[in-house]
Amino acid sequence: MAGIAFTAFSLLIARRSFTRRRLAANPSFYTNSPAHTQVQSAKVSAPLEAIEALNIATINVLSLAMLSTGGALWYFDIASMEDARRKLRRGLGVDGSGRSEGEAEEDFEEWLATVLSRKEAKERRQEYEEEKEQRRANERGRQR
Known part of the structure; x- marks a missing residue:
């Protein structure tokens, strides 16, 4: 209003x-x-x-x-901060699924670790490809 x-x-x-x-x-x-x-x-x-x-x-x-x-x-039928917290926790699966807040945090940490490890692997693969391309260019230069 x-x-x-x-x-x-x-x-x-x-x-x-x-x-x-x-x-x-x-x-x-x-x-x-x-x-x-x-x-x-x-x-x-x-x-x-x-x-x-x-x-x-x-x-x-x-x-x-x-x-x-x-x-x-x-x-979204949110009238107070408590309603907002309850809806957010329900969306995360903390309330009603038998999991505690600590377990939900551990699941989130595991998910974050897998995402970061995939990102690091992708960066390493990209660096390896760049080094490989650089070696190939150096070898072509030596042959000429």
């Missing part, structure tokens, strides 16, 4: 800013064209415009992030 309220508030701020800019660009009814451009150029400050645009964009992005986070928590 806070995400929805904050998004509505940020949209209201952006709309007010755009409306104020549009109305400031319209000349008064009895104003001639040169006088209007002189008055308008005196009102505009580029650094302040840039800061205001950055602030509005930041507020909009943060409000949409808050809204999407709240929507994701609602979709």
Whole structure:
């Protein structure tokens, strides 16, 4: 609900800013064209415009992030940190499968060790191929 309220508030701020800019660009009814451009150029400050645009964009992005986070928590039915922990542990297989948290950590460590060993073997194989190619190039150079 806070995400929805904050998004509505940020949209209201952006709309007010755009409306104020549009109305400031319209000349008064009895104003001639040169006088209007002189008055308008005196009102505009580029650094302040840039800061205001950055602030509005930041507020909009943060409000949409808050809204999407709240929507994701609602979709996954997470109302507290305890719910999040319970769902995460269920996904890891710690709760309900008879395994303890220590056993789940050991399984993860074993998986990580196999992944790292495969990576090291691949790197060694690649280094060996590079050395083999280098020797082959050196032998070709000696024959010439």
